Amino acid sequence: xxxxxxxxxxxxxxxxxxxxxxxxxxxxxxxxxxxxxxxxxxxxxxxxxxxxxxxxxxxxxxxxxxxxxxxxxxxxxxxxxxxxxxxxxxxxxxxxxxxxxxxxxxxxxxxxxxxxxxxxxxxxxxxxxxxxxxxxxxxxxxxxxxxxxxxxx
Amino acid sequence: xxxxxxxxxxxxxxxxxxxxxxxxxxxxxxxxxxxxxxxxxxxxxxxxxxxxxxxxxxxxxxxxxxxxxxxxxxxxxxxxxxxxxxxxxxxxxxxxxxxxxxxxxxxxxxxxxxxxxxxxxxxxxxxxxxxxxxxxxxxxxxxxxxxxxxxxx
DNA sequence: CATCGGGATGCAAGAAACTTGCACGATCCC
DNA sequence: GGGATCGTGCAAGTTTCTTGCATCCCGATG
Numbered sequence: 001x002x003x004x005x006x007x008x009x010x011x012x013x014x015x016x017x018x019x020x021x022x023x024x025x026x027x028x029x030x031x032x033x034x035x036x037x038x039x040x041x042x043x044x045x046x047x048x049x050x051x052x053x054x055x056x057x058x059x060x061x062x063x064x065x066x067x068x069x070x071x072x073x074x075x076x077x078x079x080x081x082x083x084x085x086x087x088x089x090x091x092x093x094x095x096x097x098x099x100x101x102x103x104x105x106x107x108x109x110x111x112x113x114x115x116x117x118x119x120x121x122x123x124x125x126x127x128x129x130x131x132x133x134x135x136x137x138x139x140x141x142x143x144x145x146x147x148x149x150x151x152x153x
Numbered sequence: 154x155x156x157x158x159x160x161x162x163x164x165x166x167x168x169x170x171x172x173x174x175x176x177x178x179x180x181x182x183x184x185x186x187x188x189x190x191x192x193x194x195x196x197x198x199x200x201x202x203x204x205x206x207x208x209x210x211x212x213x214x215x216x217x218x219x220x221x222x223x224x225x226x227x228x229x230x231x232x233x234x235x236x237x238x239x240x241x242x243x244x245x246x247x248x249x250x251x252x253x254x255x256x257x258x259x260x261x262x263x264x265x266x267x268x269x270x271x272x273x274x275x276x277x278x279x280x281x282x283x284x285x286x287x288x289x290x291x292x293x294x295x296x297x298x299x300x301x302x303x304x305x306x
Numbered sequence: 307c308a309t310c311g312g313g314a315t316g317c318a319a320g321a322a323a324c325t326t327g328c329a330c331g332a333t334c335c336c
Numbered sequence: 337g338g339g340a341t342c343g344t345g346c347a348a349g350t351t352t353c354t355t356g357c358a359t360c361c362c363g364a365t366g
Contacts, residue, residue, distance in 0.1 A: 001214070004214070004215065009215065012208070012210050012215065015207070015208035015210075016207055016208050016209075016210050017205075017207065018205070018206060018207065019172070019173075019206050019207055019208040020172075020206045022322085022323065022324090023323075023324070024322095024323075024324095032344085032345095033344070033345050033346080034323085034324080034345095035324090035325075035326080035344080035345070035346085036343075036344055036345075038324070038325075039343080039344090044214075047214070048211055048214065049210065049211055049214040049215070050208050050209070050210060050211075051209045051210065051211050052170075052171070052208075052209040052301070053171060053172050053173045053206075053207075053208050053209070054168070054169055054170065054171065054172055054206075054207060054209060054301070054302065054303075055165070055168035055169050055172040055203050055205075055206050056169075056203070056204045056205040056206070056207060056302050057165050057168075057169050057202065057203060057204065057302070057304055057306065058201055058202055058203075058204050059304055061154070061157070061197075061200070061201065061202040062157065062162065062165065062202070062304060062306050064304055064305070067252065069252055069254060069261045086296070086298045089298060089299065090298055090299050093305035094305060095299060096299070096301065096302065096303060096304065097299055097300050097301065098297075098298040098299040099220065099222055099292075099294040099296070099297055099298060100294065100295050100296040100298055101222055101292035101293060101294050101295060102292060102293045102295060103290065103291070103292045103293075105292065107298075108222045108261075108292060112304055112305070137256065138256070139252075139254035139255060139256045139258065139261060140254060140255045140256075141252040141253065141254050142253050142254060142255060143239070143252070143253040144251075144252055145239045145242060145243055145251040145252060145253055145260075146242065146243050146248060146249070146250055146251040147250050147302075148205070148207070148249065148250065148302070149207060149209050149210070149249065149300075149301070149302065150207075150249060151210055151212055151215060151217055151249065151265055152217070152246035152247060152265070153210065153215050175351085175352065175353090176352075176353070177351095177352075177353095185315085185316095186315070186316050186317080187316095187352085187353080187354095188315080188316070188317085188353090188354075188355080189314075189315055189316075191353070191354075192314080192315090
């Protein structure tokens with residue numbers, strides 16, 4: 001993977017804020033021509049530096065006003081059990097984010113649902129369904145203070 | 154806010170996966186003309202249904218390979234203290250996401266840093282700097298099983 | 307029951323943005 | 337110093353986006 005220079009990083013800083021800015025404007029901001037900007041973007045997309053280009057949708061607007069952070073502790077922590085848990089969390093559409101973490105708890109999930117009943121249904125299906133969840137702790141978000149995928153580049 | 158119909162939701166499903174798909178292709182996928190698709194997208198952007206259009210940058214690629222989930226407990230939970238904490242978390246560039254939550258812990262943060270020393274420096278500056286953090290629990294992500302902002306629309 | 311009005315649609319033309327071939331210049335390694 | 341490699345800017349060609357316009361649908365009204 002080609003190392004990133006200061007131009008690349010400047011472009012990324014702009015794109016992670018707004019990936020619809022015209023290449024011409026990006027070029028003007030970073031002192032490069034539009035074609036040059038475009039070739040750098042292409043390269044970074046091909047190399048996976050830019051993992052995806054997405055629209056950030058408001059949960060409230062689509063009827064998913066609840067964001068819930070859940071820590072999960074498993075009964076069995078064998079590699080197979082861990083993998084099975086990863087798969088089930090990855091496949092659950094309510095799970096927006098999932099991390100396998102160090103410490104007492106094994107997983108941290110960010111879950112987006114329409115209502116508390118919907119959340120309960122989710123826990124029944126995903127947590128109790130597997131039989132391998134020892135316990136989980138539910139933290140309901142009262143304020144999404146900061147969300148997004150912004151990195152300090 | 155205009156309620157969303159099935160066309161809008163179909164468009165959102167596509168855009169939250171790839172917001173660079175040409176309107177013509179979106180139109181073909183949802184059975185609408187390109188101009189119609191574009192007017193719907195414009196409307197949803199104006200109404201905040203589409204909150205942002207962003208490039209998702211790989212943390213590894215830009216030298217931020219560590220993702221750490223942190224739960225934070227405050228000493229004082231007065232409204233002023235809560236607000237001050239929200240501000241400081243929001244302003245810290247290492248903090249990618251922050252939620253004010255119910256339960257024993259007050260905040261859950263997702264922090265992206267270059268290294269453990271960088272994380273320690275972060276905790277000193279942001280947690281110990283305020284004098285209002287009673288305790289925090291650090292969970293280092295060993296596997297970012299699922300990330301992103303995808304919603305089940 | 308006919309008519310009117312608001313809103314969304316598709317078409318087509320015009321505008322803007324993206325893409326690519328090409329020649330030039332910088333850099334690095336003989 | 338010579339030559340290969342890589343990235344750059346320019347300009348032309350292509351695609352996509354944007355917008356004016358006529359039409360259609362549907363609900364409200366006379």
